[in-house]
Amino acid sequence: MLDQTRQAATDWAAALTPADIQTPAFVYNADAVNARITALKAALGTDVIISFKASNQLDLLLRLEPDNYDGIEIASRGELHMIAGKTGPNVFINTPALNDPLVRAGISAGATFIVDTPEHLDMIARLKGKREINPVTLRLSNKIIAKICPDAPTLRDDQFGMDLDQARAAIEKARGLGLKINGLHLYAGPHTFRKAARFVVAAMTHAVREIEDALGHDLEVLNLGGGLEENWPELGHDFDSYRALLTELPGRCRLIHEFGRAIFADCGVFAVRVQQVKTVMGQPYAICDGGMAQAFLLAQTENMMRRYRVPRVLNRDVAPLPDGASTIICGSTCSRDDVIGKVAGAVEAGDVLIFDNCGAYTRTYSMNNFLQLGGADTYVV
Numbered sequence: 001m002l003d004q005t006r007q008a009a010t011d012w013a014a015a016l017t018p019a020d021i022q023t024p025a026f027v028y029n030a031d032a033v034n035a036r037i038t039a040l041k042a043a044l045g046t047d048v049i050i051s052f053k054a055s056n057q058l059d060l061l062l063r064l065e066p067d068n069y070d071g072i073e074i075a076s077r078g079e080l081h082m083i084a085g086k087t088g089p090n091v092f093i094n095t096p097a098l099n100d101p102l103v104r105a106g107i108s109a110g111a112t113f114i115v116d117t118p119e120h121l122d123m124i125a126r127l128k129g130k131r132e133i134n135p136v137t138l139r140l141s142n143k144i145i146a147k148i149c150p151d152a153p154t155l156r157d158d159q160f161g162m163d164l165d166q167a168r169a170a171i172e173k174a175r176g177l178g179l180k181i182n183g184l185h186l187y188a189g190p191h192t193f194r195k196a197a198r199f200v201v202a203a204m205t206h207a208v209r210e211i212e213d214a215l216g217h218d219l220e221v222l223n224l225g226g227g228l229e230e231n232w233p234e235l236g237h238d239f240d241s242y243r244a245l246l247t248e249l250p251g252r253c254r255l256i257h258e259f260g261r262a263i264f265a266d267c268g269v270f271a272v273r274v275q276q277v278k279t280v281m282g283q284p285y286a287i288c289d290g291g292m293a294q295a296f297l298l299a300q301t302e303n304m305m306r307r308y309r310v311p312r313v314l315n316r317d318v319a320p321l322p323d324g325a326s327t328i329i330c331g332s333t334c335s336r337d338d339v340i341g342k343v344a345g346a347v348e349a350g351d352v353l354i355f356d357n358c359g360a361y362t363r364t365y366s367m368n369n370f371l372q373l374g375g376a377d378t379y380v381v
């Protein structure tokens with residue numbers, strides 16, 4: 001089944017034609033996203049919610065089969081506005097930067113809060129008025145994983161969530177404020193599934209016991225975060241063993257994973273058109289109508305060692321260059337870091353270059369309007 005999913009996720013991009021696309025553009029395929037979610041649910045055996053920040057656009061969301069995913073996690077008021085038609089407890093609000101306007105909007109959307117600090121509970125209680133608040137989930141820090149499992153691999157430290165003492169303080173606070181707690185959330189961080197998934201489950205199992213003791217009642221929802229790699233179908237994860245591991249968590253609990261890149265990465269491509277090709281001291285450069293201004297992650301400005309992406313030239317085989325030279329693919333800004341790829345051969349003005357695997361974060365984690373160049377168009381096919 002995973003092979004078929006892989007097929008579904010890539011075939012559609014091969015079928016694009018240059019005339020289809022006004023560049024620069026992101027092109028997403030809703031069927032591929034649906035297939036990805038179905039495959040993830042089968043592999044993990046849990047609910048899967050969409051981490052909207054990876055690909056936060058309504059036109060794609062609205063074309064997904066609504067019963068295929070189990071909720072959506074948003075991290076700002078802007079994202080909550082984008083999904084305005086979607087309300088109810090399966091809209092999860094999860095950000096350390098919770099503020100009054102987001103709390104107000106979240107309450108009126110009937111959303112569920114995943115609180116990052118005990119103080120978030122004060123905000124919710126202060127703003128709730130006479131309205132019912134869904135039971136909240138406590139976000140635990142990924143630091144508890146090393147504390148509970150000393151043999152866990154080192155995880156990149158982050159600022160999110162609470163340690164167990166803070167979580168107990170949150171329980172006390174919730175009691176005083178009349179708010180209910182029914183869930184825990186623990187996310188190890190991006191790209192951590194291979195090395196840390198079993199330690200996340202072990203730490204969660206331990207945390208459930210501690211938190212239920214403090215609460216004096218059972219938990220109902222356990223959210224194990226995201227962190228599955230974008231190319232997970234190729235990585236040969238042993239999902240049977242992972243599902244067996246999950247049975248260590250209380251069977252009465254709803255188990256959730258909230259994925260970004262594992263859902264969207266290869267369901268979207270970035271397309272640019274070559275405007276001009278020039279050769280300086282023998283080195284060919286293709287200057288394109290888009291680049292880091294629309295797809296910042298392709299520029300790899302932060303990396304000491306450049307690992308150039310290799311785009312496909314749409315509907316054309318490229319001719320080799322003398323001495324096996326490559327064409328360096330550049331974006332449209334005046335930054336020398338606006339180098340987004342390399343093609344082993346000659347490209348021509350008018351060629352459309354397709355960068356695969358740009359469906360997650362590439363658009364959303366991009367700068368806003370450097371040189372007033374404008375954003376990319378988006379297409380959902």
Ligand SMILES: Cc1ncc(COP(=O)(O)O)c(C=O)c1O
Nearest residue numbers: 051190226227228258259260261
């Ligand atoms: C709270 C939370 N959940 C889930 C995700 C999605 O992570 P991934 O794309 O690794 O699945 C993120 C990403 O930043 C996140 O912050």
